[in-house]
Amino acid sequence: MPTSPEAILERSDSLRREIGGDFRDRMVGALYESAQQVASRSVRETGKRKWDFDQRVDRLVTSRSLGLPIMLLLLALVFWITILGANVPSQMLANALFTVEAAAAGWFDSLGVPLWITGLLWHGMFRGLAWVVSVMLPPMAIFFPVFTILEDLGYLPRVAFNLDWLFRRAGAHGKQALTMAMGFGCNAAGVTSTRIIDSPRERLLAILTNNFVPCNGRFPTLIMLAVIFVAASFPPAVASVAAAGAVVCVVVLGIGFTLAVSWALSRSVLSGEASAFTLELPPYRRPSVLRILYTSLIDRTVFVLGRAMLTAAPAGAVIWILANVTYGERSLASLAIGWLDPLGAAIGLDGVILLAYVIAIPANEIVVPTMLMCYLGGSMMIDVATYDEIRVVLIDQHGWTLLTAVNLMLFSLLHNPCATTILTIWKETRSPRWTTLGALMPLAFAFATCFATAQAVRLLP
Amino acid sequence: MSANVCNGCPAHDQLARMGIDVESYDHVVALAGNPNTGKSSVFNALTGLRQHVGNWTGKTVTRAEGAFGYKSRRYKLVDLPGTYSLLSASQDEEIARNFLLFGQPDCTVIVTDATALERNLNLVLQVLEITDKAVVCVNLMDEAERKGLEIDVRSLSRDLGVPAVPTVARSKQGMAELVSTVAAVIGGEIRTSPLRIETPAGVSEAISGLVPLIEDLVPGLANARWVALRLLDGDHKVREALLSGELADLAGSQHASAPQRSSRITAIAGAQ
Numbered sequence: 001m002p003t004s005p006e007a008i009l010e011r012s013d014s015l016r017r018e019i020g021g022d023f024r025d026r027m028v029g030a031l032y033e034s035a036q037q038v039a040s041r042s043v044r045e046t047g048k049r050k051w052d053f054d055q056r057v058d059r060l061v062t063s064r065s066l067g068l069p070i071m072l073l074l075l076a077l078v079f080w081i082t083i084l085g086a087n088v089p090s091q092m093l094a095n096a097l098f099t100v101e102a103a104a105a106g107w108f109d110s111l112g113v114p115l116w117i118t119g120l121l122w123h124g125m126f127r128g129l130a131w132v133v134s135v136m137l138p139p140m141a142i143f144f145p146v147f148t149i150l151e152d153l154g155y156l157p158r159v160a161f162n163l164d165w166l167f168r169r170a171g172a173h174g175k176q177a178l179t180m181a182m183g184f185g186c187n188a189a190g191v192t193s194t195r196i197i198d199s200p201r202e203r204l205l206a207i208l209t210n211n212f213v214p215c216n217g218r219f220p221t222l223i224m225l226a227v228i229f230v231a232a233s234f235p236p237a238v239a240s241v242a243a244a245g246a247v248v249c250v251v252v253l254g255i256g257f258t259l260a261v262s263w264a265l266s267r268s269v270l271s272g273e274a275s276a277f278t279l280e281l282p283p284y285r286r287p288s289v290l291r292i293l294y295t296s297l298i299d300r301t302v303f304v305l306g307r308a309m310l311t312a313a314p315a316g317a318v319i320w321i322l323a324n325v326t327y328g329e330r331s332l333a334s335l336a337i338g339w340l341d342p343l344g345a346a347i348g349l350d351g352v353i354l355l356a357y358v359i360a361i362p363a364n365e366i367v368v369p370t371m372l373m374c375y376l377g378g379s380m381m382i383d384v385a386t387y388d389e390i391r392v393v394l395i396d397q398h399g400w401t402l403l404t405a406v407n408l409m410l411f412s413l414l415h416n417p418c419a420t421t422i423l424t425i426w427k428e429t430r431s432p433r434w435t436t437l438g439a440l441m442p443l444a445f446a447f448a449t450c451f452a453t454a455q456a457v458r459l460l461p
Numbered sequence: 462m463s464a465n466v467c468n469g470c471p472a473h474d475q476l477a478r479m480g481i482d483v484e485s486y487d488h489v490v491a492l493a494g495n496p497n498t499g500k501s502s503v504f505n506a507l508t509g510l511r512q513h514v515g516n517w518t519g520k521t522v523t524r525a526e527g528a529f530g531y532k533s534r535r536y537k538l539v540d541l542p543g544t545y546s547l548l549s550a551s552q553d554e555e556i557a558r559n560f561l562l563f564g565q566p567d568c569t570v571i572v573t574d575a576t577a578l579e580r581n582l583n584l585v586l587q588v589l590e591i592t593d594k595a596v597v598c599v600n601l602m603d604e605a606e607r608k609g610l611e612i613d614v615r616s617l618s619r620d621l622g623v624p625a626v627p628t629v630a631r632s633k634q635g636m637a638e639l640v641s642t643v644a645a646v647i648g649g650e651i652r653t654s655p656l657r658i659e660t661p662a663g664v665s666e667a668i669s670g671l672v673p674l675i676e677d678l679v680p681g682l683a684n685a686r687w688v689a690l691r692l693l694d695g696d697h698k699v700r701e702a703l704l705s706g707e708l709a710d711l712a713g714s715q716h717a718s719a720p721q722r723s724s725r726i727t728a729i730a731g732a733q
Contacts, residue, residue: 027694039578041620042614043611
């Protein structure tokens with residue numbers, strides 16, 4: 001008769017007692033000893049030049065006093081390069097694409113195609129696409145490779161190291177700094193990357209707060225506002241630096257919200273202590289240029305842009321329909337805008353911006369294009385391609401103030417995650433409760449914060 | 462430069478990168494290793510896939526699968542999460558351990574960081590306790606060289622009792638040799654006799670007391686010694702596997718070498 005499993009367990013239990021309590025320690029000791037023996041025979045040190053260099057760099061970028069400033073400086077540098085490099089290609093793309101729109105629409109007219117088909121196809125869908133491509137593609141094509149270089153170098157774990165104490169104080173896991181960094185690329189990817197956090201409580205904190213760092217879809221909005229409103233009040237020589245500084249301020253505010261909300265959650269619905277973990281600081285590696293270009297341009301840029309275009313074309317059609325279908329005397333768009341205006345005014349924005357955010361729920365990337373299309377809905381002929389022209393439209397024609405710009409930046413930073421991110425939160429948590437909280441909590445923060453700033457500014461003399 | 466070296470190698474023409482086409486295959490190869498040793502780079506170099514590679518620990522949060530062909534045989538490659546050990550039960554370690562144990566790869570490639578070999582060997586030795594069919598991939602040889610480290614791969618191979626192949630996966634150096642070595646281990650042309658950890662006094666007797674019992678219950682189990690060690694350590698998962706009959710099932714399939722079976726278990730492990 002074969003031995004029963006129970007008999008084996010009984011035997012092993014009694015043997016374990018015989019061996020004594022330190023079995024695990026002794027086995028691990030034996031393991032380390034074997035590893036050390038083998039390694040000592042096969043590894044020979046001939047010098048230690050590179051090692052010292054790595055450590056010296058690490059002592060600098062993870063130092064108590066300089067670690068955080070260096071991090072912010074690098075972040076500012078990334079945005080500065082993006083802002084500086086994206087401006088001209090953006091305008092060229094916009095000019096080219098709007099020329100195509102005008103030519104194609106003219107050609108359709110000469111063929112006698114009904115006006116509504118031309119309008120829907122070219123002034124609606126195509127214009128939506130043109131805006132998304134010209135506003136998004138250049139900043140993304142610059143931001144993603146630069147960010148990937150930092151990742152490839154091995155800088156992200158150093159960021160986690162620098163921020164660990166902050167997250168621990170907030171009751172969150174130190175690796176949340178890593179998932180937060182991934183959120184800069186895409187919040188949905190950031191939510192997925194929280195799988196590296198073992199504790200379910202801390203993982204939920206990371207998931208729920210990931211939206212507070214602006215993803216790549218929201219950077220173009222922030223960058224545009226920074227260029228139009230912040231940079232314009234500085235001399236041209238330092239304008240791009242000032243714009244980059246403004247974006248960094250918004251990002252730091254987002255990190256502040258991440259920490260504050262994590263802190264509040266870990267002292268209420270998700271109470272508990274931060275767990276300890278080990279984080280390896282990998283050696284600095286020379287980034288391989290071809291792979292970075294491939295990963296950042298094909299995997300990330302094309303993927304994100306493709307998604308944006310998929311949502312931009314229908315959104316363009318929706319805007320065109322709203323602007324051109326009338327109910328009574330007014331178009332549907334102006335009815336919706338009129339209806340949303342009081343709410344918008346209360347939080348320092350306006351009805352058009354709120355309508356744009358409703359239409360842009362599928363993807364944050366299309367907020368600015370949607371907004372501009374709503375503003376320009378009535379005046380199709382205006383060719384708006386440069387930031388200067390956008391400024392004329394927003395400030396002179398639609399009464400934007402500095403408050404509108406600041407609040408739009410805040411709203412863009414804090415508002416609800418895009419549909420993809422909400423879906424990812426659902427996939428990762430499988431909980432209607434956390435998904436709802438993940439979607440609505442940021443929205444509530446956005447309204448509350450914007451309401452507070454609007455009221456505060458209006459109280460000022 | 463490296464590409465030219467590869468072109469001249471006879472194995473170069475025979476390696477076919479087959480991406481995610483993992484429908485049918487002859488052999489399963491697992492990719493284990495410490496975090497941040499370049500497992501994903503090895504995975505990409507072999508399969509031609511472009512799994513995201515990042516220089517930070519814990520990047521591979523899900524198990525990736527890909528395929529490659531070599532000398533008219535098809536191989537499925539499974540990229541396991543990087544772990545420092547197989548002892549404690551974090552989710553990563555459990556996925557990796559379950560796959561090595563129940564997924565029954567025909568060969569396991571253990572990717573190591575040449576610049577921190579000693580620490581990496583801790584995991585290598587633990588994997589070698591579970592499986593005989595293994596190849597050690599000594600990756601990041603370029604970094605080791607920059608740090609002034611010389612790795613004697615032959616001595617390493619001799620000590621460990623399994624082949625060791627030096628590679629620089631990012632620039633695809635050594636990939637052809639790695640693949641031909643894996644094929645030779647699976648085909649039996651290279652015989653392996655892995656180094657077993659020297660057990661502390663008293664433990665060897667306990668193991669030799671348990672192993673016959675385990676082999677009696679589960680005839681033909683390839684890793685009875687490892688199971689005995691885990692039981693002595695009071696490993697709950699292994700106790701459960703023993704009680705539920707999961708281990709007994711394992712022994713049955715260790716001989717049958719049925720790809721369908723292992724892929725079913727793979728699916729289960731993946732769903733966890």
